[in-house]
Amino acid sequence: MNKQQQQFVDQGYIVLEQGLDAADMQMLERSNGQLYQQAQTLLENALTGQYTLSDYYKDAGEDLIAVPEIDNPTKVCRYEYITASNQAIREQLVPKLQQYIKGITGVDFVLFKDKCNAKNPGGGAFEPHQDVIAYDKFKPNYHITVAIFLDESTQENGCLHFAKNYRHDLAGQGIASFDTPAGELQVLPSDLGGAKNGNITEDICQQINWQEILAKPGDVVIFDSYVPHFSNKNQSEFPRRAMFFTFNAEQDGDYYQAYYQMKHAEFDNPAFHIATPTAHSKTL
Numbered sequence: 001m002n003k004q005q006q007q008f009v010d011q012g013y014i015v016l017e018q019g020l021d022a023a024d025m026q027m028l029e030r031s032n033g034q035l036y037q038q039a040q041t042l043l044e045n046a047l048t049g050q051y052t053l054s055d056y057y058k059d060a061g062e063d064l065i066a067v068p069e070i071d072n073p074t075k076v077c078r079y080e081y082i083t084a085s086n087q088a089i090r091e092q093l094v095p096k097l098q099q100y101i102k103g104i105t106g107v108d109f110v111l112f113k114d115k116c117n118a119k120n121p122g123g124g125a126f127e128p129h130q131d132v133i134a135y136d137k138f139k140p141n142y143h144i145t146v147a148i149f150l151d152e153s154t155q156e157n158g159c160l161h162f163a164k165n166y167r168h169d170l171a172g173q174g175i176a177s178f179d180t181p182a183g184e185l186q187v188l189p190s191d192l193g194g195a196k197n198g199n200i201t202e203d204i205c206q207q208i209n210w211q212e213i214l215a216k217p218g219d220v221v222i223f224d225s226y227v228p229h230f231s232n233k234n235q236s237e238f239p240r241r242a243m244f245f246t247f248n249a250e251q252d253g254d255y256y257q258a259y260y261q262m263k264h265a266e267f268d269n270p271a272f273h274i275a276t277p278t279a280h281s282k283t284l
Contacts, residue, residue, distance in 0.1 A: 008104045009182065012227030013162050015213060019100065019220030020148060024093065028150060031086045032116065032241060039066035039079035047073050057264040065263060069123045077123065081260050082114040082243065097146045097245055100222065105144070107181070109247035110254050112143055119240040124158055125233040127199040128208075130188060131246070132225040134198070134271060137262065138255045140248035142180040143225035150241040153215040157240035160221065163228040164211040170204065181249060185226040197270050200228055 001009070008014045020028075043066050046053050057065065065080040083090045094111055101109045112135070117124060135143060153159040163169075167186065177184045189201045208228060213221060223229065225246070234240050248255065263272055 005104050008222065008224075011162075011164065013213075013221060013223035014104065015215070016100065016220040016222065018216070018218045020093075020096075020218045022218075024096070025150070025218050027088050027092060028148065028243065031082075031089050032150060032243075035064060035079055035082060035086060035116065036076060036118065038064050038085075039076045040074075042066040043068050043074050043076060054267045057267045061261060061264040063264075065260070065267070069120070071123070075120055075123060076118045077120075078115050078117045080113070080115040080263070082116060083111055083245075083256070084260070094245065098247065100146065100220065101144050101247055104222065105181075108250040109144060110250045111256050112138075112140065112246045112248045113256065113259050114243070114245045116241060116243045119158055119231075119234045119242065121234050121237055121239065123234060124231065124240070126231045127196070128205050128228055128230040129190065129198050129200055130226055130228055132187060133190060135225065135246075137271070138259065140252040140255065141178055142182060142185075143246050143248050145223055145225065145244050145246040147221040147223070148243045148245075149215045149217055149219055149221075150243065151217060151239060153213070153219075153240055153242065154236070155212065155214070157234045157236040157238065158231045159215065159240075160213045160229055160231050160242075161210040162213060162223065163208045166208050166228055169207055169209060180226070182224060182226075185224075187226070188228060193270070 004014060042053070042056070042064070045051065046056065053066070057063070062084070064085045067077045067079070069075040069077045083094055098109055131143065131145065132141070147160070151157070170186065170188070175186045175188060177186045188204050191197060191199045191201060215221065266272065
């Protein structure tokens, strides 16, 4: 096991500085511009009364998913179903990300879901959470996400924070753990329903040593679905755009279309809005 592989096993995340080259980033800028405009149009049409987003997605099961900020129905918080909506990302980027994951795991992974967090000025606080609890409707119990930053990620604009050595810090507390391809991993206590739906409980958060991850455009962060993480609001005057591509082991099956069929049909289900700054995460 090389140093990079060991680091991923030990802490649940690694950072690949400039993992994507200039051509990759130019393609992502073009693609993001197209996808963001599509998402913006969907929100504007919903606001004018042409449809509710929930009703629209029940009928438009193959369209990009746009989710507004909780405090502004015309502001894109995130958009999803990226790979199915964009040929360049599907053909040029996803295979490269799969190779990165195979390089640190030795196993083939397939795409499970994807999204772009727009992180507009004043928006985008994602509370401490574990991704795995949002995926429990499907067979895989272990996932790996690749985060790609289109903008510099700083303290001011709400960079990612990961739990450092959380398994050691929380050992001996009787927290439930599950057998995964990466060994025994913990699912931490979290709030269910209400304004804190999906948030790791405050008493647990206080015991975690959080590590901020500053990143440049083109940097790649790879993390598993158990490592706790969060990001603060964007306090800058500019967006902090980041794309997230989540994969599961190929041997567990391909669930990308099944995941998004369910998400289109149940757009308002708070299970799909864990620890997010969206209205859907606030009720259950």
